[in-house]
Amino acid sequence: MRPEKRPGLLIACGALAREIIAVLDAGGLDGLDVNCLPAHLHIRPQAIAEAVRGKVRAGKLSHEKVFVLYADCGTGGDLDAVCAEEGVTRIPGAHCYEFFAGAETFAAISEAEPAAFYLTDFLVRHFDRLVYAGLGLDRYPELLDDYFGNYRRVVYLAQTKDPALEEQAKAAAERLGLAYEYRFTGYGELAAFTSRANHRVQT
Structure with a gap:
């Protein structure tokens, strides 16, 4: 059965x-x-x-x-x-990014700043492993401009209101040499x- x-x-x-x-x-x-x-x-x-x-x-x-x-x-x-x-x-x-922010809101964000690098709660938590080390920047920091030279801003699309994560996201933007923007999406x-x-x- x-x-x-x-x-x-x-x-x-x-x-x-x-x-x-x-x-x-x-x-x-x-x-x-x-x-x-x-x-x-x-x-x-x-x-x-x-x-x-x-x-x-x-x-x-x-x-x-x-x-x-x-x-x-x-x-x-x-x-x-x-x-x-x-x-x-x-x-x-x-x-x-689109389904967290909503299609219309995300379209407006990306139109206002086409050169944005997006983070979610997950990517903020795992930024060092998935983004920084994942791209080899821990070993070859000189590649930073090759990867991020065409970006202008980090946009953190936050699922939760967590001050610690927001500070980590700000630090990530600073590490990449980019401006920072916070958007709470839920x-x-x-x-x-x-x-x-x-x-x-x-x-």
Whole structure:
């Protein structure tokens, strides 16, 4: 006898894990489980779509409904093709900056400052490892201008109001030699999408 399937599953980027759990807990959304892929897949975005496909197919065996909490994330439409082929819905947006800020707000921010480098709570927490050391700047600081010479501003899109993270974001901007801007976004479309997914598994 096969075990009874669970109601719903979110296939998500590991960079969103903390935010997803916060949304689920705050909303009492108990119809959804979460399965995350490693955040470092963003280093090789061409691998994201097929990695998501594998998780979706496995998830369909254990859950009634599966949802994808990934933006396009540099897959060039490959993730949308996988979602269409597998019959699952993903959160709208080109990247997490857009769905945290909201599409219209993000468009306005990027139009006002096209040369912006964006940080989220996750990227602020892991700036040294993922950005600074990830680009080799700890070993080759002379490459800073090669990587960031065309940027003018760090825009911190904050999911939580955390003074310690804001100070870290300011320090990151200073380290990169860029101006700094703070924008509180909350969880944006991530919260709305998760709530809709939970509603769908309950009906």
